[in-house]
Structure formats: structure tokens, C-alpha cells
Amino acid sequence: MHKKLMLTTSIAVMAMGVNSQAVAKDSVFVGHLADMSGPTAFVGKVYADGVRDSLAYINANGGIDGTSLEFETIDYAYKVPQAIASYKKWKSRKKMVAMQGWGTADTEALISFVAKDKVPVYSASYSGHLTDPTGKNPNTKKPAPYNFFYGASYSDSCRGLVQWAADDWKKKGSAGKPKFTHIGANHPYPNAPKAACAEYAEELGFDVQPPVVISMKPGDFKAQCLSLKSSGTNYGYIGNLGGSVLSLVKSCNTVGTEIQFMSNIWGGDKKVFEAAGEGIKDYIFPTMNPFWSDDVPGMKLVREVSKMSDSEGKKERLHHYIRGVCSAFFMKEAMQWAKKNGGITGENIKKGMYARQNWVPEGLDGVCLAANWTPEDHRGVNQVNIYKGNYNGGDVKVERVNQVTLERRIDWLGY
Amino acid sequence: MSSLAMRPCGDFRTSYKQDNTIFETKTIRWFTALVIGLACFAPFILDAYYLTLFIQISYLGIAALGLNILVGFTGQISLGHGAFFGFGAFASAWLNTSFNIPVFICIPMAGFLTMAVGMMFGMPAARIKGLYLAIATLAAQFIIEDFFGRAEWFSGGSAGSMANPVELFGFAFDTDESFYYIALFALVFMYIWGCNLMRSRDGRAFVAVRDHYLSAEIMGVKLNKYRLLSFGISSFYAGIGGAMYAHYLGYVSAEGFTIFMSVQFLAMVIIGGLGSIKGTLMGVVFMVLLPEALEGGVGIMKDTSWGNIPMVVDGLAYIKEMAIGLVIILFLIFEPEGLAHRWQQIKNYWKFYPFSY
Numbered sequence: 001m002h003k004k005l006m007l008t009t010s011i012a013v014m015a016m017g018v019n020s021q022a023v024a025k026d027s028v029f030v031g032h033l034a035d036m037s038g039p040t041a042f043v044g045k046v047y048a049d050g051v052r053d054s055l056a057y058i059n060a061n062g063g064i065d066g067t068s069l070e071f072e073t074i075d076y077a078y079k080v081p082q083a084i085a086s087y088k089k090w091k092s093r094k095k096m097v098a099m100q101g102w103g104t105a106d107t108e109a110l111i112s113f114v115a116k117d118k119v120p121v122y123s124a125s126y127s128g129h130l131t132d133p134t135g136k137n138p139n140t141k142k143p144a145p146y147n148f149f150y151g152a153s154y155s156d157s158c159r160g161l162v163q164w165a166a167d168d169w170k171k172k173g174s175a176g177k178p179k180f181t182h183i184g185a186n187h188p189y190p191n192a193p194k195a196a197c198a199e200y201a202e203e204l205g206f207d208v209q210p211p212v213v214i215s216m217k218p219g220d221f222k223a224q225c226l227s228l229k230s231s232g233t234n235y236g237y238i239g240n241l242g243g244s245v246l247s248l249v250k251s252c253n254t255v256g257t258e259i260q261f262m263s264n265i266w267g268g269d270k271k272v273f274e275a276a277g278e279g280i281k282d283y284i285f286p287t288m289n290p291f292w293s294d295d296v297p298g299m300k301l302v303r304e305v306s307k308m309s310d311s312e313g314k315k316e317r318l319h320h321y322i323r324g325v326c327s328a329f330f331m332k333e334a335m336q337w338a339k340k341n342g343g344i345t346g347e348n349i350k351k352g353m354y355a356r357q358n359w360v361p362e363g364l365d366g367v368c369l370a371a372n373w374t375p376e377d378h379r380g381v382n383q384v385n386i387y388k389g390n391y392n393g394g395d396v397k398v399e400r401v402n403q404v405t406l407e408r409r410i411d412w413l414g415y
Numbered sequence: 416m417s418s419l420a421m422r423p424c425g426d427f428r429t430s431y432k433q434d435n436t437i438f439e440t441k442t443i444r445w446f447t448a449l450v451i452g453l454a455c456f457a458p459f460i461l462d463a464y465y466l467t468l469f470i471q472i473s474y475l476g477i478a479a480l481g482l483n484i485l486v487g488f489t490g491q492i493s494l495g496h497g498a499f500f501g502f503g504a505f506a507s508a509w510l511n512t513s514f515n516i517p518v519f520i521c522i523p524m525a526g527f528l529t530m531a532v533g534m535m536f537g538m539p540a541a542r543i544k545g546l547y548l549a550i551a552t553l554a555a556q557f558i559i560e561d562f563f564g565r566a567e568w569f570s571g572g573s574a575g576s577m578a579n580p581v582e583l584f585g586f587a588f589d590t591d592e593s594f595y596y597i598a599l600f601a602l603v604f605m606y607i608w609g610c611n612l613m614r615s616r617d618g619r620a621f622v623a624v625r626d627h628y629l630s631a632e633i634m635g636v637k638l639n640k641y642r643l644l645s646f647g648i649s650s651f652y653a654g655i656g657g658a659m660y661a662h663y664l665g666y667v668s669a670e671g672f673t674i675f676m677s678v679q680f681l682a683m684v685i686i687g688g689l690g691s692i693k694g695t696l697m698g699v700v701f702m703v704l705l706p707e708a709l710e711g712g713v714g715i716m717k718d719t720s721w722g723n724i725p726m727v728v729d730g731l732a733y734i735k736e737m738a739i740g741l742v743i744i745l746f747l748i749f750e751p752e753g754l755a756h757r758w759q760q761i762k763n764y765w766k767f768y769p770f771s772y
Contacts, residue, residue, distance in 0.1 A: 037736045072717070074710065077736060080671045081471055082706055084664070085464065088591065092463035105670045108575055112665025116589065129574045142577040142666055186564040188669050191573035 027068040028335070028344045030055065031090040032100040038078030039216075040103050042242035043266050043320050047124050048073065050317070050324020051100045053308040058328070060308070064335045064344060070094070076102075080109045091117055098122070098331055098349050104189050107147065114146045118346040120334075120353070122148050122327045124320075126265065127192045128155035131378040132414025140414040146346070148353060148373065150327040151288040152384050152406070154189075154264055155415060158197035158237055160286060160384030160404040161262040165235045166204045167402075168260070179232055182211040183224070183248065184239025190216075193264070196415050197237060209233055218243035225252040233259050241266035246276045253279030260284065269318045273389045273396045280391040284401070286384045289322040289367055291398055296366030326368035329361035330380075377413060382406045437610045454599055458592040466591040468703060473598035474659040476699040477605045479683045480692065481652025486681070487689035488613065489645035490625030491540055492548050495555030496680045499650045501672025502559055503529040503657025505570045508578035508667050518581045518662055526654040532559070533650020534643055541639040556674050563669035575668035578661040594663055601659060605652065609692050612648070621645055625690075686746050688753025697754035705742060709735040 032055065034048030035041050052073050059069045072090070076082040083106035090096040091113075099114070101107050101123035107130070114121050123130075126149055135143035152160065162180065169178045180201045184190025198208045209231050214221050225248070228236060236259045238245055245267045252259065261283050268285025290296050293316075305325055307313050334352030338344045341351070358370040371380040386402045406412075428434045438444035458466060482496045507525035510516050516524065536555035540548055563570045570576055580589035581597055588594045612618045620641045623631035632638050661667045679702065687698020713735055750757050 037733055072714070075735070079706075081475075081703070082710075085467055085471070085707060086710075088467040089464040104668065108666060108668040108670065109664055112577075127573070141571050141574055186561055188564070188573040188575065191564060194573070 026066070027070045028064065028097045029090065029094040030069060030071045030098050030100060030331070031086065031094075031096045032071055032073040033076050033083055033086060033102050033106050034073055035078045035102050036075040038076070040078050040241070043269075043318075044078075044102055046269075046318050046320040047324045048075075048102065049309060050305075050321035051328050052324075053305045054325045054328030054332075055100070056308045057305045058332050064332065065339055067339060067344060069332075071100075076106060078103060078105050080105050083109060084113075087113060091119065097344055097346050098335070100328065100331070101125070104192075108188075111142060111144050111147065115144065118146060118350070120146050120148060120331075120346055120349045122150070122331050124149065124323070124327070125189075126151055126154045126157070127188070128153040128196060128412075128415050129192075130414075133378050134376050135414075136376055137411070137414040144378070146350060148330075148378060148380065150330055150368065150371065150380060151265065151323060152286070152381050153193075153379065154239075155193040155196035155412070156379065156382065156406050157265055157286040157384050158193040159200045159406055159412075160386065161237060161284065162197060162201045162204060162206070162235075163404050163406070164284065164386050164402055165260070165262065166206070169234070174234075177205060177207040178234040179209050180206040180235045180237070181209040181228060181231065181233040182239060183214060183228070183236050184211070185216040185244070186213055187216055190239025190264075193237075193239070196412070206235070212236075214240065214244060214248055216240055216244050218247040221248050221251040222255055224248070225255040225257050228252065228259055229255055229257045233257075235260050235262060238263040238267045240264075242272070245272055249276045249279035249283070266320070268387070268389055269320065270316075270389075270396055270398065271318060273391055273398075277391055280389055280396075283389040285387055285389065287319045287387050288369055288381060288385065289319050289326065290385075290400075291319060291387075292316050292322075298360075298364040298367030301363040302367055322367060326361065326364065329364055329368070330359070330371065333359075333361050377408065379408060379413065382408055435614045437607070437614070451599075451603060455596075458595050463591040466595050468707065470591065470594060470598045470663055472696075472699050472703050473602040474656045474663065475680075475683070475703065476602055476656075476696050477659070478653045478656030479680050479687070479699050480605065480609050480695045481649040481656070482680045483684040483687070483689065483692070483695045484609065484612070484621070484652070485645050485649035486684055487691065487695075488618070488625060489621040489642065490628075491537075491544070491642060491645055492552065493537075493555075493646070493649065494549055494553040494674065494677050494681075495536060495559065496649070496653055497672050497674065497676030497678075498556045498559035499529050499533050499653035500657040500660070500676065500680075501563060501667075501669070502532055502650075503654030504578070504661035504667045504672075505563065505576060505657075506654065507658035508576045508661050509569050511579055512577065518579055519583060522581075522655060522658040522662070525658040526651045529654025529657070530647045530651040533653070534647040537643055537646025537650075540642040540646060553674070556677055560669070560672060563672065570667070570669055573669070575666060577666050578664070580665060581662050589665070598659065598663075601655065605655065606692060606696065609652075613692065617641070617644065622690075682743060686743065686753055688755030691753065691755035693758075694753050694755025697758065701754060705739055706735070709738055 032051055035044035036048060055069060055071045063069045074086045076086060087110055096119060099119055099121045101121050104125045107123040107125040129140060130144045130147045131153055132140040133143055133145040182194050182198060194211060201208050212224050212228060214224050238261055245263060263285045265286050268283060273280045302322055302325055303313060306317055334349045335344050337352030337355045338348035342348050353373045354375055357372055360368055360370050369381045369383050373380045382405060384404045385400060386404060388399050388401045390397045438447060478500050485491050485493055503525045506528045507521045510521040510524055511518050536552060539551040543551060580587045588597050620636045623636050624638060624641050628638055683698040683702045684695055686701055688694025
């Protein structure tokens, strides 16, 4: 009995201590939802580390011009109920001013809540329909005024790849119409760019084949590879991520297809190439950042940020990590603007996002692409870096092929 | 069944009315009324976090009760409950936005639409049972999930569809505080309805089908009718739960209504107690609060100076996920009849204290 009493008292004392600490200082709270143990943890953990290290770094280096940044990372394992509960907890108890989110599941479940509560959300869900904040495009079902993301939307990345493919086809001097196929699960995330991308491919003179469905989970995809082979597809867009991409590359390598793979942003990184092995040959994928080993001025800051969780600075981070860093730093600068213009509230942070043109966060030159958000257009970034990956017998090589700039067509807004 | 076996001695009923009563004693009845009455004041005291948990318990609880009617009372099985839940969510949003039907009418209509779909997928139950039925209903899960991805007119495809808040006489229930009342009303209403259903002729027929289908048939219970009806009612509950989920969130995405959700519903009814209505609610409360309680534990660790380093926090995240699985396994080993049974035992212990037999 005595022991129990002591334990409860000490917990109570501890909790009180924590509470009083939180009240005492000038601070704002940012929630961070991450998937580190769920189905998207493959890339979710990498991205989350980027965001978390950045928040810790910002806090350790003066916060938001003196206001310290309180944050909490919750691993919601890609489960919607947990994401909602965490959001409500932060909103009602910690007066959250902004949130760093993760995937399609949490972002879309919270669209209505964040719009009503005026909490800007920075997520890594790049669905095109999040880019229309006012519902200008008649196709937009649900305007998402408080959703932001750093990077081109899935649709825009795919358009960029298609644009690259059209040039590639011309360069190779091949005859006839190139064939284009969308490969991915029938699931909101791979489907997001399907229609938009196919439309643009057709516009550029591709012969668009019916989409090939492969499961989001790893498996044997030889049958699908055979149908890719028999349809004679030249360019295949991969909508999936992680293990599923590995299986596809391996299966198609066995079958012997002559397809040029182009993946979405989550489908290509060094980890994937090392695991997939021989099948990775001139594998095309988009990024929004340079690579870890690239020598650009902004990487210095990224390496400092990385030291927050890896004090020796030895870890080599994937490009998803760097995207997380950019996402956090754009938020930080919008918060700085908000502080100067009426205080750090959700509404002011949103306004802060529109305050600058060709915006690159301080110290991240060459790392984050210049972004332009406007009240009517949340397509922050309209550039896509196109990279090529090669397995190269174990010595994985990644090189930049091109940078494509997409026009801001009004009919592409929110689509 | 457990409640029948564990009835205290000296409890003799002399009329069918006594045997059929929802609340076993007057005290329980008054106590339940009191709890519901007190629950009405919750939004004035509790913050949005607690309210959102209650709302979750409400919509999941309604859907789980449907599954318990199917699995616990009729002895069938369904692995497609998550998809039916999703169907209700999309159906209600679709009815509202396409035909401008007021939301509070859309919710029951979505229930009936889901009921129709559920009965369609329940048809194999007329011919097959056990594991075979499980696999047949698994097909429902995949077919409906795929349908969400493709049917843009219905679900909005990959963009999802929006669901307006419930509106009554110009008042929109779009905050946690106001939606709480909808959730409370729906929960009480659907649970009382479930209790009454089980007291009716149809409810007894369900139990007869479960306990011995051959005897039931000989006694004149139409097996096919009741199996199909059970699927219908189960999907109806799932549809109502799903519709509430949609109008609470304001937005439905095809993400989430996966096989995992179906399994989670099964876990809820097994943990709560198969064939027990209050057990269902206990199971749901348990499954909703467990991750939150563990998260709270992780949170306390994070607030300490030694605990707030990424290695510890990440490690705890994994432990949290494993702990959920572990608790479920332990439950199945030590309390296979569910929380309802445990509750009964606790009650009996106090009732006979200190002279339990």
C-alpha cells in the first residue's frame, strides 16, 4: 500500500511540475503527426525525422525570434482515429497554432477540422486536390484553405515526368507514338495523379494504355509485368511506394520488360535502389531537393539539423528527410512573419505563407526549391527535379537529369 | 450466454415480463438513467479531447453492435464490416450532396442502403457457413473497397467526398460540443433498439440459429431468412455508424476502410463479449481508450528530461503498438468470454461479499 501511495504521489508531483513549467514561458505549440510503425513507416520515419530534427533545431537556436517552439511527435501508425484524437488533444489543451502532418489518411481526415479551427497543416500528402484553397476549379470537391505542402503535387510531378519522357523520346529519335501506362494500386494515393497525368500525356502525344493495378503490398508482379511487356509500354509511371516498388522492379527484371520506369516521389530513393538490385537501371524519379552528398550551400544547415538526432553527423539521410526539413523551415518563417504582424496565430501563419515571392528559407539555398503560395493557389512549388538512379552492381549512383518547370495552368489547379 | 449462467441464486422469475426486462434490477435502471443524464452535461466540463473520444466510441460502438448481432447472436461471421462502415459513410455524404436531402434523414437512409448492400453480400450465408462464409464476406471487403476507389460519382474516387454537418432547424452540429449530443442520442437509441431486438421474436430466432441451427429449423425458424436478416441488421448498424463518422469529420476518404478495420471490429466484440450488448460497448471503450492510455504513458515519459530523446520516444512507439497486440492476446487467454463476463463476476463478488460460493 505504502509503495503504491508513493508511486502515485510521485507521478502527480511530476505531472504538476511539468504543467507549471509549460505555463511559465513564452511559447507556441506545434503538433507533429508521424507514421513510424504503420504501413507507410518505410518512408514515414525518414520524413518524420526530418521534421522533428528541424523543430528541435529551431528551438535550440532561438525559436521563433525568441518565442520558443513547443512540439510533440505522435506516432499515429497511419490510423485515422488516433490522428483525430491527437489533433483534438493538441487543439483543446495545448492551443496548437500549426501542425506538421504526414500522409493522405491523417491529412484528409482533418481537412474540415483544420479549416474550421484555422490551424495551418503542413503535410507530406501531395494530392492535387489540396492545392485549391478557394474552390476556384469546379472540379474541386472540398476546398482546403489551411492545407500546405512543400513540393509539387503528385499530379504535377507526374506531369513533369511525362514532359521529360516526351523529350527523352524525341532525343532517342524513336519512331511512332510512345506508350504510357500508370502502374499502381487502386487506392487514393497512387490514384491521385492518374487521370490528370494521363490527360497531359495524351496532350503531349502519348498513347495512353489502360492502367495496370499492382497491390500496395509487396508480392509477385510477374503477371502484371507480362502485360506491360505485351502492351509494349515504353514509359511506366509507378504510383506506389516501398516494398511494392521493389517487387515490381524485380518481377519486371525477371520477365525482361523494356520499360522506362518513372516513379512518384516516394518510390525512389537510395534505400529502394540498394534493396531492389539489378533491376534498377536508369530509374527515373522526381525530387524536391538535392541529395545528401550534393555540394550546395544550403546543405550545411541541413547537416546541422541532422545532428540533432545524430550528434556524430555520420548518418546519410534520404531526400525525404530533406523535404521534411524544408517543410518545417517554411513553417518557421511564416511564423516569424506572423509574429511581426499581429502575433503567432493560425490565421496569421496562413497569411505569412503568402507574404513572399520566390521564397527560399534562410540558409537553405539550393536545398529547397523557390516557392510561391497565393491565397488562391496553393501550388507552392511548380518545379520538379528529375533524377536518375542506377544500381551499378552495388555501387548505387544517383544523378540529376533535368529540372522541369511546369506552367501554372488554371485548369490544373486542384487537380 | 454468460449472463444466464452467472445469475445469482435466489433469482426466480415468475413471469415472462420479468425474464425479458432490459435492466435486471431497479437499481440498474435508475443508475443507467442517471449516467445518461449526467452524460448530457459532459460538454460543459470536458474538453474536446474527451469529447472526441466519446464520439469515436459512439460511432464505432454502433457499428460494433451490428457485428455482435451477426457474430455473437446469430453465429455467422463477417470480415467485411469495415467496408460496410465505409459504405454508410460515403452513402450518407452522397445522398446529401447529390440530392440535397437533409443530413439527419440521410443518416438513416444510408443505414438502409448499407443494409441492402450487406444483404446482397450476406446471400452466400444461406448456403455456406464457418470458414467458408468468412472468406465469402472477405470478398465483400475487397469488392467494396475497390468500388470506393473507382466510383467517382459515388465516393469521389481518390479525391474523396465532403460531408456537410448535421443541421436541424438551421443549427449546425459542427463542433465537438454539439456533435456530442448527436453521438449520445444515436448511441442510446441504437443500443436500446438492439436490446429490444434481442427481446423480440426475431432476436430469439437469431439465438436459436446460433445455438443449434438444425433444431431451430425443426422448430420452424426459417434459417435463410434469419441469416440474411442478421446480415441486413448488422450492415444497417454499420451504415449508421459510418454515416455519423462521415458527418463528424466532414470529409470521407477511401483511406481507412480496410480489412484492418474489419478485424478491429471483430476484436472489439470478442474482447467485449460475444452475444452481449453491454459487452460490445465495453469492448469498444477498451479498444478506443487503450491506445490513448498508452500514448499518455509515452507522453509522460517524453516530459521527463531523460525520456525526450528520439531513441527512447521511437522505442516507446513500437512498444505501444506491441502492447496493444499483447493486451489482446492476454485477454483472449485469461478472459475468453470478454469484458461482459468479467463485469458479471465482479458484480457477483460484491453481491455475495464476504460469503461468495
